[in-house]
Amino acid sequence: MLGPEASNSTTTMALDGSEPLLGGKKKKFEMSWAGIKAWLVHRTSRLSRRHLKTAGLFIMLVLPTIAFAIQEETENVERSMPTIFGLIAGGEKENVFLPDNFKYSYIEVTMVIQDLKDEPANVSVQLFNDDVEVGDPWILEQPMNSESDSPSVYEHKLFISDTRAAGHRFELDTTSNVPVGVEFHYHGVSSLVEYEVIFAALILAFVYVLIIFELIHRTLSAMLGSFITLGVMSILNKRPSLEVVVEWIDFETIMLLFGMMVIVGVLSETGVFEWSAVKAYKFSGGKTWPLLTMLILFSAGVSAFLDNVTTILLLTPVTIRMCNVIGLEPTPILLAEVVFSNIGGTATAVGDPPNVIIVSSKWDEVKGEKDIEFTEFTSHLFPGIVFVMGVCYLQLRFLMFRHTSLSNPDSPVVAELKREILIWEKTLRKQSCGSKEERKFCAKLERKIEELHMAVDDAALAESSDWAATVKEMELDAQIKDPDLLLNACLVLSAVILMFFLHSHPDIHLDLGWIAVLGAMCLLLISGIHNIEELMMKVEWATLLFFGALFILMEGLAELGLIDWIGTNTADLIKSFPDESREALAIITILWVSAIASSFIDNIPFTTAMIPVIKKIANDESLDDLQLRPLVWALAFGACLGGNGTLIGASANVVMAGLAEQEGISISFNRFFKVGFPIMLVSTFVAMLYLLFCHELFDWK
Numbered sequence: 001m002l003g004p005e006a007s008n009s010t011t012t013m014a015l016d017g018s019e020p021l022l023g024g025k026k027k028k029f030e031m032s033w034a035g036i037k038a039w040l041v042h043r044t045s046r047l048s049r050r051h052l053k054t055a056g057l058f059i060m061l062v063l064p065t066i067a068f069a070i071q072e073e074t075e076n077v078e079r080s081m082p083t084i085f086g087l088i089a090g091g092e093k094e095n096v097f098l099p100d101n102f103k104y105s106y107i108e109v110t111m112v113i114q115d116l117k118d119e120p121a122n123v124s125v126q127l128f129n130d131d132v133e134v135g136d137p138w139i140l141e142q143p144m145n146s147e148s149d150s151p152s153v154y155e156h157k158l159f160i161s162d163t164r165a166a167g168h169r170f171e172l173d174t175t176s177n178v179p180v181g182v183e184f185h186y187h188g189v190s191s192l193v194e195y196e197v198i199f200a201a202l203i204l205a206f207v208y209v210l211i212i213f214e215l216i217h218r219t220l221s222a223m224l225g226s227f228i229t230l231g232v233m234s235i236l237n238k239r240p241s242l243e244v245v246v247e248w249i250d251f252e253t254i255m256l257l258f259g260m261m262v263i264v265g266v267l268s269e270t271g272v273f274e275w276s277a278v279k280a281y282k283f284s285g286g287k288t289w290p291l292l293t294m295l296i297l298f299s300a301g302v303s304a305f306l307d308n309v310t311t312i313l314l315l316t317p318v319t320i321r322m323c324n325v326i327g328l329e330p331t332p333i334l335l336a337e338v339v340f341s342n343i344g345g346t347a348t349a350v351g352d353p354p355n356v357i358i359v360s361s362k363w364d365e366v367k368g369e370k371d372i373e374f375t376e377f378t379s380h381l382f383p384g385i386v387f388v389m390g391v392c393y394l395q396l397r398f399l400m401f402r403h404t405s406l407s408n409p410d411s412p413v414v415a416e417l418k419r420e421i422l423i424w425e426k427t428l429r430k431q432s433c434g435s436k437e438e439r440k441f442c443a444k445l446e447r448k449i450e451e452l453h454m455a456v457d458d459a460a461l462a463e464s465s466d467w468a469a470t471v472k473e474m475e476l477d478a479q480i481k482d483p484d485l486l487l488n489a490c491l492v493l494s495a496v497i498l499m500f501f502l503h504s505h506p507d508i509h510l511d512l513g514w515i516a517v518l519g520a521m522c523l524l525l526i527s528g529i530h531n532i533e534e535l536m537m538k539v540e541w542a543t544l545l546f547f548g549a550l551f552i553l554m555e556g557l558a559e560l561g562l563i564d565w566i567g568t569n570t571a572d573l574i575k576s577f578p579d580e581s582r583e584a585l586a587i588i589t590i591l592w593v594s595a596i597a598s599s600f601i602d603n604i605p606f607t608t609a610m611i612p613v614i615k616k617i618a619n620d621e622s623l624d625d626l627q628l629r630p631l632v633w634a635l636a637f638g639a640c641l642g643g644n645g646t647l648i649g650a651s652a653n654v655v656m657a658g659l660a661e662q663e664g665i666s667i668s669f670n671r672f673f674k675v676g677f678p679i680m681l682v683s684t685f686v687a688m689l690y691l692l693f694c695h696e697l698f699d700w701k
Helices: 004-011 026-070 074-078 192-211 218-235 242-249 251-269 272-284 287-304 308-326 329-347 353-360 374-400 411-431 436-461 468-476 483-502 512-527 532-536 541-559 562-575 580-601 603-619 628-644 650-662 669-697
Strands: 082-086 094-097 108-112 123-127 132-142 154-160 167-176 181-187
Touching: 004 192, 026 218, 082 532, 108 123, 108 132, 108 192, 123 181, 132 374, 154 374, 167 181, 167 192, 181 532, 192 218, 192 541, 192 562, 192 669, 218 541, 218 580, 251 308, 251 483, 251 512, 251 532, 251 541, 251 669, 272 287, 272 308, 272 468, 287 308, 287 374, 308 329, 308 411, 308 580, 329 374, 329 411, 329 468, 329 650, 353 374, 353 603, 374 628, 374 669, 468 562, 483 512, 512 541, 532 628, 541 562, 541 650, 562 580, 580 628, 603 628, 628 650, 628 669, 650 669
Parallel strands: none
Antiparallel strands: 082 181, 094 167, 108 154, 108 181, 123 132, 123 167
8 A cells, every 4th residue: 555655745746757846755656656556467467367267268168158059959950851761772873952042061971871681782972963973972882791680780971062052962872782771861061060170179189278287177177178069069060969969978887987986985984995904004014015016916907807997996995095094195006006907907808998899899890800709809918918017017116106205294193184184174165154053063164173183283293103003003993883784785796796797698788887876776775874965975976977078078079070080090091001011000000099099088989980990991902911900909909008198098097086086185187197198108118019029020810
């Protein structure tokens, strides 16, 4: 604030800024004016920093909302367009005429074609302007698939430009001697569709900027990115219906996470995690690295046969309790566990979702090939993963954690009290303090937090150097609280895990999501738990919402052609390689493209998009020197190992971070990146050497 002298100097200053008229002090006035300017600049900068981010993000939400609101859904547009549902045969061409008032310069064509059983053939689509061909024909080759009990379908999309003139029509033809069932749909899209891949890349980069710099919570970042994607699709006249958007969400994963979170929440009430933590410490003899080695080997081994999300859901609470008991920093331990869980899941056909997709694909569609069985897949990937784990363990032990202290600077008692303070503070933040009763409850929470802070000070002063006595004292505290509930929970969990192993049996028609949810319901029923609200607070709802938004985001980016663009350019690059080194370079290309891409986008849609690319490469007669199997193994290694690259590269990473956050442990994108990305690079390099050694040096068929 300005003092009296500054005020006097202001009133006695000459208009031209020269000497004061009434003896005021010019120097003091100048200092006061500089202070005013500094104060204004400071306030403006604070205001700008505080509101610029909010205003920018709000605009990024409003703009796609406007586009989404004014654009009609794609399905409603298609209802007004002529389509074909029926059969076409050789020599009997079908025509679809565009309306004369068609206003779009680009068309998106979707065809669903019956799979052939008796002979290979193709279906062609040619655009005509009157009787003049426009562009090249679109030829869809249909291989013979005599083993299929029911015809399968294929979907293809094509963009054809310059259709605004009247008299345009599509002509459908086939080389098949028998009728072929087809569905033909089309609708107009904006000319901006030429840049849809660029739009998709910018959206993905924007979401990563939000997550990396932690401008907003990662869940909100994924939600904003998914809605911006829908807004861009609306601008391109490709707005999906609500039913389609809901279908993009992988509810099997959501149900699996929810069911296992409920089971883990019930287990946490029994005290088994604290009990297991103390036992693990005693078993390791109090040595840090033998304990860490045991944990990461357990994580990798279980993840090879049980999905890594379930493994991390069960292992994370035990690890956090154990670190609090024995005085270890939990973050490095958790990072090591989830990284090796992703590596271990690569070893078998059921360890990671991309492997399941690869094994279940119809590889007999490739000429001269047969489907990939579980034993064949595992026999090729398991030895490579053994080498990868050995090298990555050495990298973790002697390079990355060499100068990292795994010990917690606080004693076990102090660390436990601080963790309890974080939980109470989180509860206070969630509690509403509007009514009189709620304010009283908030006051009690605040007093509890103050008492815990005083207990931390007392424990620090009275800290004993006798660790054995301290651990023995905590072992007395870490007793099983409810043996009956623990017995019920263990029985249900054992049954759920058993069903996880048996769910692929042809007579069992339950996926992992249903098994987890039914197991959670069974546990709640037999345990007689009535306080459902308290149990639901243990479910990491932010993580579930993040996955839902992430699924929509990735499917939207796939609809914008980002993943297909990666696959197409990868195939073109492989075709350009010289013949004598094409197979080796193809293995390297598919492996590294898959690893880098899977670090930043979900590996499930990426794997789904890359499988047809590999089939097309293998069916190309000009590339008959390429073997199919090595390319498939390269895709499996890259898609699974790439998940270690970033925090959102694999589902298990996000689950681990969410559970840790619930316990007051923050694992940022950058913290994970510093550990995960170097390990991803080294593991992918070792996998590359393994594939080249087996399939180029020894030509392992």
